[in-house]
Amino acid sequence: MVADLNVDANKDHVAVVQYSNTAETNFNLGHYLTEDDVLDAVQGLRHKGGYPHNIGAALQYVRDHVFTSESGSRLLEGVPQILILLSGGRSGDDIRTPVRILKESGVIPIAIGTTDADTLEIQTLSHEPNYALSITDYKELPAATQDVFSLLRKASHHLEHTAPTKGFGKVYCFYLLTKTLFYSEKNDIVFLIDGSYDSRNGFEEIRGFIEKIVESLNVGENRDQVAVVQYSRDATVNFYLNSYSSKSDVLSSIRTMRHKLGRPLKIGNALAFVRDNVFPASVGGRREESVPQYLYVFSGGRSTDDVRSQAQSLKENGIKAFTIGTRNADTLEMQTISFTPAHNFYVTNFNNLQSIHPSLEATLRGTQETTEFPTVIGKK
Numbered sequence: 001m002v003a004d005l006n007v008d009a010n011k012d013h014v015a016v017v018q019y020s021n022t023a024e025t026n027f028n029l030g031h032y033l034t035e036d037d038v039l040d041a042v043q044g045l046r047h048k049g050g051y052p053h054n055i056g057a058a059l060q061y062v063r064d065h066v067f068t069s070e071s072g073s074r075l076l077e078g079v080p081q082i083l084i085l086l087s088g089g090r091s092g093d094d095i096r097t098p099v100r101i102l103k104e105s106g107v108i109p110i111a112i113g114t115t116d117a118d119t120l121e122i123q124t125l126s127h128e129p130n131y132a133l134s135i136t137d138y139k140e141l142p143a144a145t146q147d148v149f150s151l152l153r154k155a156s157h158h159l160e161h162t163a164p165t166k167g168f169g170k171v172y173c174f175y176l177l178t179k180t181l182f183y184s185e186k187n188d189i190v191f192l193i194d195g196s197y198d199s200r201n202g203f204e205e206i207r208g209f210i211e212k213i214v215e216s217l218n219v220g221e222n223r224d225q226v227a228v229v230q231y232s233r234d235a236t237v238n239f240y241l242n243s244y245s246s247k248s249d250v251l252s253s254i255r256t257m258r259h260k261l262g263r264p265l266k267i268g269n270a271l272a273f274v275r276d277n278v279f280p281a282s283v284g285g286r287r288e289e290s291v292p293q294y295l296y297v298f299s300g301g302r303s304t305d306d307v308r309s310q311a312q313s314l315k316e317n318g319i320k321a322f323t324i325g326t327r328n329a330d331t332l333e334m335q336t337i338s339f340t341p342a343h344n345f346y347v348t349n350f351n352n353l354q355s356i357h358p359s360l361e362a363t364l365r366g367t368q369e370t371t372e373f374p375t376v377i378g379k380k
Contacts, residue, residue: 001084001145002042007035013074014038015066019058020050021092025065030072052092055085055125059098060355067107075106080156083109084148085125088138090118097348099125101355104342108155110148114138127155187224188241188285188293189217190278192270195230195260198300198328202350203259206298209353211254213296219247225286226250227278231270232262237277242284267303271310271337275317287318295321297337300350302330311337326350 005012013033016026026045032038067073067081075081083102102109112133113122119134126132131151135144191210193199199206210228217224228238238257244250279285279293287293295314314321314337323334323344335341345356 001148002035002038004145004149005035007033007038009033013072015071016042016045017058017062017066018045018048019054019061020048021052021054021057022050023058023061024048025071028066028071029074053087053089054093055087055091055121056093056095056098058085059095059102059125063098063102063105063107067105081107082152082155083107085109085111086138086141087111087113087117087122087125089114089116091121095121095125097346100346103127104345110151110155112141112144112148131155185218185223186286186289186291187217188227188279188287188291189213189224190227190229190241190274190293190295192235192274192295192297193228193230194232194265194298194300195236196232196263196265196301197261198263198265198326199298199350200259200261202300202326202353205350205353207254207257209350210296211251212354214247214250214254217247219245219250221245225284227284228254228257229270229274229278230257230260231266231273232260233264233266233269234262235270235273235277236260240278240283241286264304265299265301266305267297267299267333267337268305268307268310271297271307271314275310275314275319279317279319293317293319295319297321297323297334298350299323299325299329299334301326301328303333307333307337315339324353324356 002014005014007014013029015029015031017023018026027038027041032041062083065071067075067083069075073079073081099109108127108131109125110127110131110133111122111125112135113119114135114137117134119132122134123129123132131154133144133147133151135141193203193206193210214226217226219226225241227241227243230236230238239250239253244253274295277283279287281288285293311321320339321337321343323338324347325331325334325344326347326349329346331344331346334344334346338344347353347356
């Protein structure tokens with residue numbers, strides 16, 4: 001396949017990773033920039049070995065260590081990121097969350113499995129079921145090369161036509177976000193935290209996650225403003241949008257927050273509370289000045305009241321909601337609250353919050369930015 005790519009510093013780049021119980025990089029995207037060098041590296045590969053066959057861990061590895069700017073990824077230039085995964089058997093770990101996060105980050109996976117691989121699993125691993133290929137054994141791989149190239153071109157074509165709202169449009173935006181979170185010079189950002197017993201084991205992680213986001217903001221009286229609210233049966237304001245005018249004061253308040261506790265979990269009531277008591281101008285809201293308003297909702301469980309009407313009211317008031325839920329939260333409920341279903345994020349528990357940081361921030365900027373993607377797959 002490499003011999004049929006157009007490998008060059010400004011064209012196709014290639015990386016190779018092997019996995020078994022763990023994954024390791026043979027060479028990354030920025031290591032070799034000529035076809036001869038890549039071919040020499042491929043021909044010099046040695047079999048990793050190992051057991052069991054953990055595809056889920058491998059997907060997380062490539063997302064964290066291969067599709068990154070540090071490893072040569074060109075997300076910032078809008079270059080399509082495509083993963084070709086070969087599997088000779090069923091995964092020994094869960095693939096669902098890693099593959100979903102990988103896809104949300106904009107990577108297009110193409111999966112190739114032998115007869116020992118699980119067909120449904122290979123289709124789940126792929127961008128779409130028709131991006132999955134099955135072969136009897138690896139001796140058939142040369143005959144499948146043209147099918148793989150066809151999928152590569154299809155993936156690149158797909159990205160060109162969906163970039164304004166999907167895939168890399170979101171990923172590209174994330175990296176710019178670390179310098180300045182939004183296009184607007186002013187933003188009203190409210191964090192609505194599950195303060196019930198459902199989140200008691202993840203409260204420190206939620207607080208750390210919020211700190212990381214605040215550190216990326218440009219907090220100031222005429223710039224970004226932040227508020228934090230906790231909820232369970234009722235909602236309690238930790239501080240309002242106009243309570244602090246410096247980033248250090250906001251961070252200090254977040255670091256000294258205590259968990260509210262309580263039950264049951266009433267998300268609908270909490271949404272109405274922030275709409276009526278936290279976003280208004282009387283406590284610092286700047287909707288009348290056309291300042292963008294964002295709401296981050298963290299939930300560790302299912303709401304005991306109805307969220308639909310309150311979620312709709314937020315949207316009608318121009319408030320864009322992002323939802324972050326654990327396995328105990330109701331996915332449909334979270335998607336109903338979020339600005340669009342794509343603005344909902346899932347973690348197995350709040351200890352895994354850092355894993356969604358790229359996807360979350362990518363989606364945030366993805367609502368405001370578009371980009372075009374070059375097609376560089378294959379020689380002319």
